[in-house]
Amino acid sequence: xxxxxxxxxxxxxxxxxxxxxxxxxxxQLASPVTFADDDLVLVDGQRSSAFYFLVSGSVAxxxxxxxxxxxxxxxxxxQVFGWSALLNDQDTLFQVRARELTTALRIDGDALRxxxxxxxxxxxxxxxxxxxxxxRRVRATEQRFAEMCGVRL
Numbered sequence: 001x002x003x004x005x006x007x008x009x010x011x012x013x014x015x016x017x018x019x020x021x022x023x024x025x026x027x028q029l030a031s032p033v034t035f036a037d038d039d040l041v042l043v044d045g046q047r048s049s050a051f052y053f054l055v056s057g058s059v060a061x062x063x064x065x066x067x068x069x070x071x072x073x074x075x076x077x078x079q080v081f082g083w084s085a086l087l088n089d090q091d092t093l094f095q096v097r098a099r100e101l102t103t104a105l106r107i108d109g110d111a112l113r114x115x116x117x118x119x120x121x122x123x124x125x126x127x128x129x130x131x132x133x134x135x136r137r138v139r140a141t142e143q144r145f146a147e148m149c150g151v152r153l
Contacts, residue, residue: 009053012105014080018125022122029108034103035101035103036101037098040096045092047090049108051080051081051085051112052106054078060075061075063095083134
């Protein structure tokens with residue numbers, strides 16, 4: 001079965017509210033990728049290079065430190081990760097690991113940044129959505145650490 005990239009993007013929650021012309025333009029940049037259970041998709045500290053739209057399966061966003069790894073957030077279809085790729089010369093802050101067989105759409109960070117600059121209205125829509133993702137990730141991290149310290153938020 002071949003994945004219809006444009007249809008998958010149109011159905012993706014992240015794209016809600018964007019004009020179909022912008023979704024179709026983004027579909028031209030996207031390519032499907034598959035990850036097996038326990039595949040490391042993003043490694044913290046490495047240069048961030050791609051933005052991902054989860055289509056099926058799930059991944060764990062993990063904070064890795066010397067001697068331990070903490071799952072900060074589990075993501076499923078309809079969610080995104082790899083927001084660091086939208087920033088110039090940004091290292092990945094979290095590692096991301098597939099929790100099961102997972103399909104995603106991968107967009108090169110340079111190409112996505114270029115598309116955002118070429119169409120400021122599109123760029124604004126994408127950046128507003130990405131900021132919501134970042135805010136949720138920070139909140140999930142805060143909640144996880146509070147939980148580990150026995151603090152109720």
